[in-house]
Amino acid sequence: MTVPRRRARLADVAGLAGVSITTVSHVVNGTRYVAPATRERVREALASLDYAPPAPVAAKSSGRAIGLAITGASNPYFGDLIAGVESEASRAGFALLLCDTHDDSALEANAVATLLSHHVEAVILAPTAGWEAATLPALRKHQTPFVLVDRMSDVRCDQVGTENESVSMALVDHLIETGHRRIGMLAGLAGLSTSSERVTGYYRALERSGLPRDEQLVVAAGSTVDGGRAGVRSLLRRPDPPTAIFSANNAMTIGALLALKETGLRIPADLALVTFDDFEWASAISPALTAVAQPFHAMGARAVQLLLRRLQDPFAPRRTERLPAEIEHRESCGCRSAGPTYPEVAPR
Numbered sequence: 001m002t003v004p005r006r007r008a009r010l011a012d013v014a015g016l017a018g019v020s021i022t023t024v025s026h027v028v029n030g031t032r033y034v035a036p037a038t039r040e041r042v043r044e045a046l047a048s049l050d051y052a053p054p055a056p057v058a059a060k061s062s063g064r065a066i067g068l069a070i071t072g073a074s075n076p077y078f079g080d081l082i083a084g085v086e087s088e089a090s091r092a093g094f095a096l097l098l099c100d101t102h103d104d105s106a107l108e109a110n111a112v113a114t115l116l117s118h119h120v121e122a123v124i125l126a127p128t129a130g131w132e133a134a135t136l137p138a139l140r141k142h143q144t145p146f147v148l149v150d151r152m153s154d155v156r157c158d159q160v161g162t163e164n165e166s167v168s169m170a171l172v173d174h175l176i177e178t179g180h181r182r183i184g185m186l187a188g189l190a191g192l193s194t195s196s197e198r199v200t201g202y203y204r205a206l207e208r209s210g211l212p213r214d215e216q217l218v219v220a221a222g223s224t225v226d227g228g229r230a231g232v233r234s235l236l237r238r239p240d241p242p243t244a245i246f247s248a249n250n251a252m253t254i255g256a257l258l259a260l261k262e263t264g265l266r267i268p269a270d271l272a273l274v275t276f277d278d279f280e281w282a283s284a285i286s287p288a289l290t291a292v293a294q295p296f297h298a299m300g301a302r303a304v305q306l307l308l309r310r311l312q313d314p315f316a317p318r319r320t321e322r323l324p325a326e327i328e329h330r331e332s333c334g335c336r337s338a339g340p341t342y343p344e345v346a347p348r
Helices: 012-015 021-029 034-046 074-093 105-115 131-141 164-178 193-208 225-238 250-263 296-312
Strands: 065-070 095-100 122-125 146-149 157-162 183-187 216-221 244-247 272-276 290-293 320-323 327-331 339-341
Touching: 012 021, 012 034, 021 034, 021 296, 065 074, 065 105, 074 095, 074 296, 074 327, 095 105, 095 157, 105 122, 122 296, 122 339, 131 225, 146 296, 157 296, 164 183, 164 244, 164 272, 164 290, 164 327, 183 193, 183 225, 183 250, 216 225, 225 250, 244 250, 250 272, 296 320
Parallel strands: 065 095, 065 122, 122 146, 146 157, 157 320, 183 216, 183 244, 244 272, 272 290
Antiparallel strands: 290 327, 327 339
16 A cells, blocks of 8 residues: 655755744745745755645635734735735635734723624734723633744634744844844833743843843833833833844834944944844845844734634644744854844753
8 A cells, every 4th residue: 555645844844944834934935035045945946855835625605804913014024924824814714804903902902893783703913002901801701713923822722823932032042142242122012922932032041141130221112112222212212232233123223223223332242132033134235134034924824724623623732832933144243144044942
């Protein structure tokens, strides 16, 4: 008897090409620039393994829809995530209805109410701070299946995000290894798991290296451009300013770049800068930014898969999944561009 050959997966292609699943996804879906040599290596691996995308899944009936409530729908930060949700939902025969929560719990509750009024079968939510007060009761009242994406919660539900703490620790470790002893941090919007986990990773890196914990070096910058700009100016006014800064999201990084330009400080000669959230132009500016690249497309697709599982079996065990991120080592950290690294994640 002939045993059917297992269909090649993205993970198989990534292993053969020596890159991350995120990079393979970008090549397959055309969602992000990939260096020509790397792109060719991935294409050779795709051909070698005879990789083919999964076949579309026929919907049981027409007119089915799922809802996505997320902040900053036009922000490139979430562009790949939305694309991953839409692609996987379309494969399964679902339309996607999208609402912007503007990171406001009241607007989020209204957005989810709007989605429910359009009879979506399930909801994917990147929750705001305080979502448990208004949004969660509405979802439970309507008995609507939902999945949290990117931002995690203690609420018992399906959720998928990325490794924030361990990757932040690895990024700060790298700054310490290059000689920095006073490292500032631009912390994100309070009340979000992504913000708190990245701060925890920052402090863990300092502790592991025996460096003092100076809370004055962590500035609440609110995940905004203006917050990042003001945060860097605040750090630079300190009597003993940092020699490196870790920015916890891309909006704050833009603010940091503006502040450093205004003060005339050079990156990395005068101050090193690293950031969580890679984006297309991070490698195009000079110096190119060392950044954490999150697998947003895969995250969005996985959220849909968890929803489909929940729709098929409402009593299936709840799942919390963390996808690995990669650090794109470029020049803003003070070392030569060395390509991506994949931090080890401690077993949970």
